Amino acid sequence: MTNLLLKLWTPVLVLLGITGMGQMPIFKRYYVADIPGLGWLGEPYIVHWIHYAAAALFIFLAAWFITIWITERGKVTSTGWIRITLLALLIVTGYVRVIKNLPDVHFSPPVIMLIDWTHLFFAFLFGVVALWSLLTGKRPYLRVRE
Amino acid sequence: MKKIPSISRRSFFKTAGVAICASAVSSRDAQGSGFSEELMTVLDISKCIGCGECVAACKETNAHKFPKVKKPIPKMFPPRVKVEDWSDKKDIDDRLTPYNWLYIQSAEVEHRGKEYELHIPRRCLHCINPPCANLCPWGAARKEHSGTVRIDEDICLGGAKCRTVCPWHIPQRQSGAGLYLDLLPRFAGNGTMLKCDRCYDKVAEGSLPACIDACPEGVQTIGPRSEMIRYAKGLALEMDGYLYGLNENGGTNTVYVSPVPFEALDLVVEKGKGKPHLAAVENSMANEETLTSALIAAPLAGFAAGVIKVVSDIRKGKRYD
Numbered sequence: 001m002t003n004l005l006l007k008l009w010t011p012v013l014v015l016l017g018i019t020g021m022g023q024m025p026i027f028k029r030y031y032v033a034d035i036p037g038l039g040w041l042g043e044p045y046i047v048h049w050i051h052y053a054a055a056a057l058f059i060f061l062a063a064w065f066i067t068i069w070i071t072e073r074g075k076v077t078s079t080g081w082i083r084i085t086l087l088a089l090l091i092v093t094g095y096v097r098v099i100k101n102l103p104d105v106h107f108s109p110p111v112i113m114l115i116d117w118t119h120l121f122f123a124f125l126f127g128v129v130a131l132w133s134l135l136t137g138k139r140p141y142l143r144v145r146e
Numbered sequence: 147m148k149k150i151p152s153i154s155r156r157s158f159f160k161t162a163g164v165a166i167c168a169s170a171v172s173s174r175d176a177q178g179s180g181f182s183e184e185l186m187t188v189l190d191i192s193k194c195i196g197c198g199e200c201v202a203a204c205k206e207t208n209a210h211k212f213p214k215v216k217k218p219i220p221k222m223f224p225p226r227v228k229v230e231d232w233s234d235k236k237d238i239d240d241r242l243t244p245y246n247w248l249y250i251q252s253a254e255v256e257h258r259g260k261e262y263e264l265h266i267p268r269r270c271l272h273c274i275n276p277p278c279a280n281l282c283p284w285g286a287a288r289k290e291h292s293g294t295v296r297i298d299e300d301i302c303l304g305g306a307k308c309r310t311v312c313p314w315h316i317p318q319r320q321s322g323a324g325l326y327l328d329l330l331p332r333f334a335g336n337g338t339m340l341k342c343d344r345c346y347d348k349v350a351e352g353s354l355p356a357c358i359d360a361c362p363e364g365v366q367t368i369g370p371r372s373e374m375i376r377y378a379k380g381l382a383l384e385m386d387g388y389l390y391g392l393n394e395n396g397g398t399n400t401v402y403v404s405p406v407p408f409e410a411l412d413l414v415v416e417k418g419k420g421k422p423h424l425a426a427v428e429n430s431m432a433n434e435e436t437l438t439s440a441l442i443a444a445p446l447a448g449f450a451a452g453v454i455k456v457v458s459d460i461r462k463g464k465r466y467d
Contacts (some may be wrong), residue, residue, distance in 0.1 A: 002455065023283035025305040026334075029227055044311050045430070046279055056444040063448025064455070071456045085333035097439055101431065103275035103396065109298065113285035122281070134241050 082143035184293030185375035196265030203360030219322030242422035244320035271398035278308035303335030314422035396429030
């Protein structure tokens with residue numbers, strides 16, 4: 001079970017990244033949605049629903065791993081800390097955005113912009129750090145136990 | 147029924163009282179934060195004579211908000227992205243444009259053996275849970291405490307996603323204006339989106355929106371949502387009529403009352419770009435509202451599954467040995 005969940009981690013994050021970028025109407029503009037099988041990337045509602053569903057799956061995985069990590073008292077790598085911090089910020093800003101999207105919930109314009117822009121900024125930073133970790137061989141979040 | 151609009155007018159001013167008291171329109175008031183309840187408008191289309199006073203008043207009052215276009219407008223990349231320039235067609239008033247946020251649809255219909263010629267002022271309905279604001283990735287579109295749905299033309303990049311996701315495709319784009327010109331004008335964005343903002347600045351000062359103020363027939367009434375719902379339902383009962391907007395898209399803050407069913411009106415009104423339909427609309431945000439439950443349950447389920455896994459491992463002696 002744990003191995004299956006571990007295997008889901010990266011694909012779910014990639015899906016969140018793609019559907020996150022898809023919140024901006026760029027895939028249709030730049031012909032990506034014209035590629036057979038990717039037409040859904042040009043459908044704003046579908047991209048939005050998948051982003052929500054992928055976020056729910058990701059948060060399930062994160063809660064699972066955090067519970068196990070706490071009980072195992074695992075040591076986090078330095079790049080792991082950076083990525084975990086950015087993911088935590090993405091989760092917080094994402095939840096605020098979801099609350100804002102409920103009926104009868106309104107935030108002030110500066111708060112809405114702050115949430116939208118920081119969510120976007122943290123996602124960009126996470127992408128950079130994740131790519132750097134991958135390319136430099138510092139992929140693990142946790143130190144391997146001896 | 148004549149008394150109700152005057153009550154509503156008083157209640158409207160009471161509701162907007164905080165803003166009225168302000169000697170100057172602060173940004174806080176202009177954002178509509180001084181309202182105790184969302185404002186709703188009710189349009190009795192049996193009264194509308196199609197004179198166009200509301201359309202002219204809207205144009206004149208909101209002219210200072212119209213985009214200042216810098217020409218030549220940059221060519222878009224890739225070429226499939228078309229420039230939308232209405233700056234030389236500002237006088238068009240038979241559809242929605244960036245310079246015409248309200249227009250009048252007309253319909254000639256027969257209902258229950260009687261001929262009707264009806265006129266329907268069309269503009270943004272100011273949804274209760276507006277998809278334009280919820281799906282805007284840039285924070286440019288939003289709903290305010292007053293119930294007004296606004297697009298900040300200074301922030302908007304003109305991607306037109308709001309128009310795509312709006313069930314009535316209300317917002318209209320003007321290229322060559324807005325923030326995108328300062329970023330990557332050829333490659334991202336395409337102008338700024340514009341639509342009815344229910345004269346938020348006038349309302350913040352305690353005045354009525356221009357279209358309501360200018361109407362010689364008293365077609366529109368504005369007031370607190372709960373009071374306006376009662377008024378609209380009473381009006382419909384009195385004329386044995388029909389409502390549109392109360393439940394559309396999960397509910398809006400604009401309700402049309404008509405003596406003729408809206409299905410019949412939808413069949414005969416001219417529809418197309420900038421000319422919205424009158425068909426029934428399901429709640430566009432229904433799936434997001436359902437998925438929110440999954441997002442609330444996800445951390446709890448993940449934590450519970452994690453605990454079960456840890457307890458199971460301990461019992462099997464896989465841990466802490």
